[in-house]
Amino acid sequence: MxxxxxxxxxxxxxxxxxxxxxxxxxxxxxxxxxxxxxxxxxxxxxxxxxxxxxxxxxxxxxxxxxxxxxxxxxxxxxxxxxxxxxxxxxxxxxxxxxxxxxxxxxxxxxxxxxxxxxxxxxxxxxxxxxxxxxxxxxxxxxxxxxxxxxxxxxxxxxxxxxxxxxxxxxxxxxxxxxxxxxxxxxxxxxxxxxxxxxxxxxxxxxxxxxxxxxxxxxxxxxxxxxxxxxxxxxxxxxxxxxxxxxxxxxxGREQGAPLPPHGLRPPARPTLAGTPLPAASVDGLSGLAEILRRHQGKVDLADLSDELGLEIDDLLPQVDALELLGFAAVEGGHVALTADGDAFSAADVRDSKHIFAAAAGELPLIRLIRTSLVNGADGGLRAGFFRDILAHHYTSEQVTRQLETATDWGRYAELFSYDALHQRYRLDG
Missing domain, CATH: 3.40.50.300 (P-loop containing nucleotide triphosphate hydrolases)
Structure with missing residues (x-):
């Protein structure tokens, strides 16, 4: 052909x-x-x-x-x-x-x-x-x-x-x-x-x-x-x-993947472009963590999707979120809680917030919002500031989804607040 x-x-x-x-x-x-x-x-x-x-x-x-x-x-x-x-x-x-x-x-x-x-x-x-x-x-x-x-x-x-x-x-x-x-x-x-x-x-x-x-x-x-x-x-x-x-x-995860050609190497620290936030709410990823804990911390995703009556694709954003936060590891179609993930799923509301905040605060977009607010004016920063930065790496629809997820996660972690009426981020407290 x-x-x-x-x-x-x-x-x-x-x-x-x-x-x-x-x-x-x-x-x-x-x-x-x-x-x-x-x-x-x-x-x-x-x-x-x-x-x-x-x-x-x-x-x-x-x-x-x-x-x-x-x-x-x-x-x-x-x-x-x-x-x-x-x-x-x-x-x-x-x-x-x-x-x-x-x-x-x-x-x-x-x-x-x-x-x-x-x-x-x-x-x-x-x-x-x-x-x-x-x-x-x-x-x-x-x-x-x-x-x-x-x-x-x-x-x-x-x-x-x-x-x-x-x-x-x-x-x-x-x-x-x-x-x-x-x-x-x-x-x-x-x-x-x-x-x-x-x-x-x-x-x-x-x-x-x-x-x-x-x-x-x-x-x-x-x-x-x-x-x-x-x-x-x-x-x-x-x-x-x-x-x-x-x-x-x-x-699954590739084992021993070759380095990329032409001298291109992954950055030492996660980047804004290379670390998109999955479209998963805190409630959704927390729910999956609790289910995994009831399954002794490890489960086959195909079996879990059948058990819950969901398509596999419906679970993948929550799985990606747990993995990105360091709360789970995926290998060969199985997902297993890490020690941090087990602690997060077992903690009460107050402690789970602290565990979540420590993990989410290291993610590039959430770290960017938090650091910008710490170094910015007391009145906070408009969402448009972060939209302009994200627009260099994502489509307009992806920018919206990234900020929606970051806002949900950042609010839960009490890293910052968001005023939807004025589209402005502020530090909590």
């Missing part, structure tokens, strides 16, 4: 106070005609950064990204992107939103209208051409995003968690329609690369699942070929076996 995208020795890092902050290191990847590739990983694994490198939106620090054998020197004209948060222009109609990419390429009005109407019909948006984004549901907005990407008939469709902002039923419906189009032969693109953190979604959609790991930089941990015919039966033994294999790889 023809290789449409080829990634060779890609590294990506950002300049920081502690030197180069590694995000990706030593990535080798190809995307071939006729396949769907899923980039799967937890927060901080660099999967969205890799997708943007494939799109030519950000350049690699070293290595190359090539489209049909030619290294990219800017935006990839053979690819189009679908974003998690729709990214529609609210003052334009559905038709005008779909035409935007063609207009930017200089396509004449009559031709771009014809192409846009064709894409709108393909994606099931007939009748909504004159509607504005505010009139549409989340699912319909994402359909506009699909139509806008497909109207240019790109070789490769790049999708960054396209279903994660939707409710469960809408996401399921759109996934099914996407696969039906792909299988029908009417899809105007030759390959798809989709970023996801959902293991089942990756195995359901992809012909190949590429698992990225972090700690302390993003690398390809493993690649799984998915030979199952479509439509795929979630209850089939082969499907379940693949889910389990991918899950154990994603939640």
């Amino acid at each position: 023809t290789e449409l995208l080829t990634v060779t020795g890609l590294t990506k890092s950002y300049a920081g106070a502690d030197g180069e902050l590694p995000v990706l290191a030593g990535i080798d990847l190809s995307v071939r005609e006729g396949e769907i590739v899923a980039l799967l990983g937890k927060s901080g694994s660099g999967k969205s950064t890799l997708l943007r490198c494939l799109a030519g939106l950000i350049p690699p620090s070293s290595g190359t990204v090539a489209y049909r054998g030619t290294p990219l020197k800017g935006a990839n004209r053979g690819a189009a992107m679908v974003f998690q948060t729709f990214a529609l222009l609210p003052w334009l109609t559905v038709l005008a939103n779909v035409e935007v990419g063609l207009e930017a390429r200089g396509v004449r009005p009559a031709a771009r209208r014809q192409a846009a109407l064709k894409a709108i019909d393909l994606i099931g948006l007939d009748g909504f051409e004159s509607a504005y984004p505010k009139e549409l549901s989340g699912g319909m907005r994402q359909r506009v995003g699909f139509a806008r990407a497909l109207v240019t008939e790109p070789d490769v469709l790049l999708m960054d968690e396209p279903f994660s902002a939707l409710d469960v039923l809408t996401a399921e419906n759109l996934r099914g329609e996407l696969l039906e189009l792909w299988e029908s032969g009417e899809f105007p693109t030759k390959a798809i690369v989709v970023v996801t953190h959902n293991i089942e979604e990756a195995v359901l959609l992809a012909d190949r699942v590429v698992v990225l790991g972090a700690r302390p930089y993003g690398t390809i941990r493993a690649t799984f070929d998915i030979p199952l015919p479509r439509p795929r039966d979630r209850d089939a033994a082969a499907f379940t076996k693949l889910i389990d294999a991918v899950y154990r790889t994603m939640t």
Whole structure:
């Protein structure tokens, strides 16, 4: 099969106070005609950064990204992107939103209208051409995003968690329609690369699942070929076996991982870019710690998810949070409390706060907020100050989630308070 995208020795890092902050290191990847590739990983694994490198939106620090054998020197004209948060222009109609990419390429009005109407019909948006984004549901907005990407008939469709902002039923419906189009032969693109953190979604959609790991930089941990015919039966033994294999790889820890190439080394101290906070509340991670303690401190995550009636993906943020705080260790699909985690889970409210504060206070974002307040004015600091700093490393949606988690953790630890009305952080006491 023809290789449409080829990634060779890609590294990506950002300049920081502690030197180069590694995000990706030593990535080798190809995307071939006729396949769907899923980039799967937890927060901080660099999967969205890799997708943007494939799109030519950000350049690699070293290595190359090539489209049909030619290294990219800017935006990839053979690819189009679908974003998690729709990214529609609210003052334009559905038709005008779909035409935007063609207009930017200089396509004449009559031709771009014809192409846009064709894409709108393909994606099931007939009748909504004159509607504005505010009139549409989340699912319909994402359909506009699909139509806008497909109207240019790109070789490769790049999708960054396209279903994660939707409710469960809408996401399921759109996934099914996407696969039906792909299988029908009417899809105007030759390959798809989709970023996801959902293991089942990756195995359901992809012909190949590429698992990225972090700690302390993003690398390809493993690649799984998915030979199952479509439509795929979630209850089939082969499907379940693949889910389990991918899950154990994603939640396990690499032993003896090689150092990254090109002299890139992880910083001696955790960094803001390299240590994202998982989307886990204090109540959620505390609850998991208590459950682990009742299981004598160690449990298989697959067994625990079955016991609780949850998807594995629902537990991963809480697991990541416990591990980041030093309260748990993950290996081979098992999670076990550390001594600090056992003490945290067994303590009363007052003592648990002290234990939590000691651990959370060492995390880069929470340490940044606390230290800035200690050294700042008595009136505290506006949230916008921290948003601007985080914006160098995260998307706007990720910035919001990072600050929400930091605020929850910092308040519980009594490291600082937050006035939501005035969007201002202050020191407690």
